[in-house]
Amino acid sequence: MKRAFACSRLASYLVLATGLAFNAAAHAADVTIGFAAPLTGGSAHYGVDLKRGVELALDDANAKNLQIGGKPVHFVLDAEDDQGDPRMGSQVAQKMVDANVAGVVGHFNSGTSIPASRIYNMAGIPMVSPTATNPTLTAQGFNNVFRVVNSDAQMGKLAGQSAVQSLRGKSIAVIDDRTAFGQGMADEFSKGVEAAGGKVVDREYTTDKAVDFKAQLTKIKSFNPDVVFWGGLDQQAGLLAKQMRQLGIRAVMLGGGSFENETFLKVAGPSAEGATSWDYGIPLSKTKTGREFDEKMKKKYNEGVVAYAPAAYDATWVLINAMIKANSTDPKVYGPFVKSVSFEGISGSIAFLPNGDMKDPTATFYKVVDGKWVPQAVAVGDKVDPITK
Structure with a gap:
């Protein structure tokens, strides 16, 4: 009888506790995190991958039942499609400002x-980009703008050095898509080549919509280059690699943070073999947290990391950690705390310079071997170390 009574009381406590937890969750204040990237069009696979990274970060944060400012909070996502277009990006930004988002992860x-x-x-809302690399982003002097990715200046320098030193390029050709990313990376790469004692023998241009590069490649072929650098994204990189081989150009193809994924391999086919590129962060396979993150992606989305989901996850936690430090979700209150955030992320060590750039950005040098991207070396800042098997 006593046991039955005790069980009854325990059941009552459990019901009460469950009810209290439910009520606490129900009364948690919603904190909206904005996200913007191309979710349609040719770069949608990047945008969807980034969005998943943000979603996983918010899932993990909500599972912690965080209290900020003495109140339970529940993070929600406002995801917008900027179509990779600057005008649409500005419209999306104003839309999220009008919606009073607490912070923004983006753009791509x-x-x-x-x-x-x-x-x-202007609205005082912190923005953390997981992928925008052009130096202009953090050269504007804004206090609320950050990125958890290398700038073109660092990646271009690394790529330029590797073109001369690792790939032994004596004559190097460059082609870019004229976007802020593509041209910016190509400009910094060219500087890196010259600083390493190399020579850019030809510089060609196209657009981010082009599918035929034979005119530019025919001119490049006349210089008989050892290395061809591409400043642009993955699908075009695949087409470029294929057309290089069709024209008999045997130069090594090199990129910087743009096409180290399955899309490039599928589009390029056998022409991908031997291609090289620097990519942001450290290989997921080399860290326990990286492998676990990839498995978490597969479990929720039936697909692992496509490209930059880890950076999006880390960018989201930059905002959340700043809110926790400031004990406020008000962007004007927690904003100044963002620059002092420091933690070990999925993509590497997260900490910022005063201008919003990363303190010690990491990057990995890859090569296509037997149809797969294989990491060759890792850089932390300017220090490059080969990967040992």
Whole structure:
């Protein structure tokens, strides 16, 4: 009888506790995190991958039942499609400002991030881009603009050095898509080549919509280059690699943070073999947290990391950690705390310079071997170390 009574009381406590937890969750204040990237069009696979990274970060944060400012909070996502277009990016930015988002993860493209950053900064809303690399983004002097990715200046320098030193390029050709990212990366790469004692023998241009590069490649072929650098994204990179081989150009193809994924391999086919590129962060396979994150992606989305989901996850936690430090979700209150955030993320160590750039950005040098991207070396800042098996 006593046991039955005790069980009854325990059941009552459990019901009460469950009810209290439910009520606490029900009364948690919603904190909206904005996200912007191309969710349609040719770069949608990047945008969807980034969005998943943000979603996982918010899932993990909500599972912690955080209290900020003495009140339970529940994070929600406002995801917008900027179509990779600067004008649409600005419209999306104003829309999120009007919706009073607490912070923004985005945008994907440098060309959309730069104009959007001005709108967020005027509104006092912190913005953390997981992928925008053009140096202009953080050279504007804004206090609310950050990125968890290398700038073109660092990646271009690394790529330029590797073209001369690792790939032994004596004559190097460059082609870019004229976007803020593509041209910016190509400019910095060219500087890196010259600083390493190499020579850019030809510089060609196209657009981010082009599918035929034979005119540019025919001119490049006349210089008989050892290395061809591409400043642009993955689908075009795949077409470029294929057309290089069709024209008999045997130069090594090199990129910087743009096509180290399955899309490039599928589009390029056998022409991908031997291609090289620097990509942001450290290989997921080399860290326990990276492998676990990839498995978490597969479990929720039936697909692992496509490209930059880890950076999006880390960018989201930059905002959340700043809110926790400030004990406020008000962007004007927690905003100044963002620059002091420091933690070990999925993509590497997260900490910022005063201008919003990363303190010690990491990057990995990859090569296509037997149809797969294989990491060759890792850089932390300017220090490059080969990967040992």
